[in-house]
Amino acid sequence: MILLGSTGSIGTNALKVATAFGLPIESLSAGKNIALFNEQIRRHRPKKICILDSEDLPKLDMPFIKAHDIEVFCTESGLLEMIESSQSTLAINALVGYAGLAPSLKIKQCGKKLALANKESLVSAGWLFAGYPITPIDSEHFGLWYLHTSRKIHKLYITASGGALRDMPLADLPSATPAQALKHPNWSMGQKITIDSATMVNKLFEVLEAYWLFGLSSIDAFIEEHSAIHALVEFVDGSITAHISHADMQLPIAYALDEQQAKCVRLIPRFDIATLTSLRFSPIDVRRYPVWELKPTLLAYPKLGIVLNASNEVALRAFLDSHICFGDISACILQSMRHFESVKTHTLTHLQDIKRLDSEVRAFSASWLGLS
Numbered sequence: 001m002i003l004l005g006s007t008g009s010i011g012t013n014a015l016k017v018a019t020a021f022g023l024p025i026e027s028l029s030a031g032k033n034i035a036l037f038n039e040q041i042r043r044h045r046p047k048k049i050c051i052l053d054s055e056d057l058p059k060l061d062m063p064f065i066k067a068h069d070i071e072v073f074c075t076e077s078g079l080l081e082m083i084e085s086s087q088s089t090l091a092i093n094a095l096v097g098y099a100g101l102a103p104s105l106k107i108k109q110c111g112k113k114l115a116l117a118n119k120e121s122l123v124s125a126g127w128l129f130a131g132y133p134i135t136p137i138d139s140e141h142f143g144l145w146y147l148h149t150s151r152k153i154h155k156l157y158i159t160a161s162g163g164a165l166r167d168m169p170l171a172d173l174p175s176a177t178p179a180q181a182l183k184h185p186n187w188s189m190g191q192k193i194t195i196d197s198a199t200m201v202n203k204l205f206e207v208l209e210a211y212w213l214f215g216l217s218s219i220d221a222f223i224e225e226h227s228a229i230h231a232l233v234e235f236v237d238g239s240i241t242a243h244i245s246h247a248d249m250q251l252p253i254a255y256a257l258d259e260q261q262a263k264c265v266r267l268i269p270r271f272d273i274a275t276l277t278s279l280r281f282s283p284i285d286v287r288r289y290p291v292w293e294l295k296p297t298l299l300a301y302p303k304l305g306i307v308l309n310a311s312n313e314v315a316l317r318a319f320l321d322s323h324i325c326f327g328d329i330s331a332c333i334l335q336s337m338r339h340f341e342s343v344k345t346h347t348l349t350h351l352q353d354i355k356r357l358d359s360e361v362r363a364f365s366a367s368w369l370g371l372s
Contacts, residue, residue: 315328
């Protein structure tokens with residue numbers, strides 16, 4: 001298979017599952033964690049590898065790479081070339097951020113199976129994947145897929161943990177520090193998704209993903225602090241079913257890699273039903289998560305996802321660099337959404353159109369935050 005983003009949490013778990021299933025790795029890509037990437041290259045011996053930055057080439061284990069005749073690619077153009085030249089029909093996109101969009105479209109262009117963990121591909125360009133089957137690698141969307149039947153669906157529900165600041169007094173939220181926002185109460189994830197969880201941007205992304213994956217606009221979310229219930233489906237007949245499991249990404253990854261093997265192998269611990277007595281749902285409060293007010297607008301005009309993602313990436317980076325306060329992230333997103341309201345009527349049929357708008361939003365957001 002092809003694995004993009006092998007050194008992140010999804011990537012490392014995908015390699016564990018691939019090893020358990022005996023699936024060979026043809027192509028690997030990574031960002032800046034070259035030390036771990038070298039370990040993965042030695043362990044899995046791919047035929048092709050790609051790194052983000054050409055300046056990191058000297059850090060690669062070149063003696064091993066040359067000894068095993070591994071082809072090396074570099075930068076985004078090299079990544080796209082690696083995808084196209086790979087023979088594997090399965091590709092996992094576990095890249096983080098907007099950088100994952102072009103590779104997803106290349107995977108589609110090559111007619112490969114796309115197992116998608118990169119949220120921004122659908123958030124920024126879901127309509128470009130219309131009619132193309134995508135296997136979601138995300139606990140919420142996997143849960144919705146797992147529950148999906150031929151019965152007519154009334155509504156989809158996904159859950160949120162509430163993030164690192166869910167119990168912080170409202171008055172203290174605007175001035176929360178990066179260190180506070182990165183202390184997720186349930187698990188350890190990358191910086192971006194952890195901050196996105198604290199602002200609830202991550203759940204807006206997932207609502208848009210569900211819209212494109214399942215073709216429904218009747219979607220809502222609740223906070224379930226234990227991250228045990230990942231998704232619920234309400235059917236027209238009045239019944240509701242829930243997907244409950246430990247929050248372990250090996251489960252959705254296993255189904256994406258080999259559904260038949262996944263049905264027969266237990267990769268995660270069994271769930272203790274007795275713990276369900278302590279679970280409860282809470283509404284998402286827009287006072288704590290101001291961006292949540294955007295959900296109806298995004299479902300009505302999903303192409304505004306480009307504005308949501310671009311403004312969020314600019315503000316999030318500025319927050320992590322301590323240039324702005326936590327409250328400025330949501331404020332920037334809301335202001336950007338108002339400024340680019342006309343996107344509702346844009347066609348945006350080509351990747352270049354999306355890239356142009358993405359650049360415009362980033363420039364506006366940076367200017368509004370006083371970064372340029």
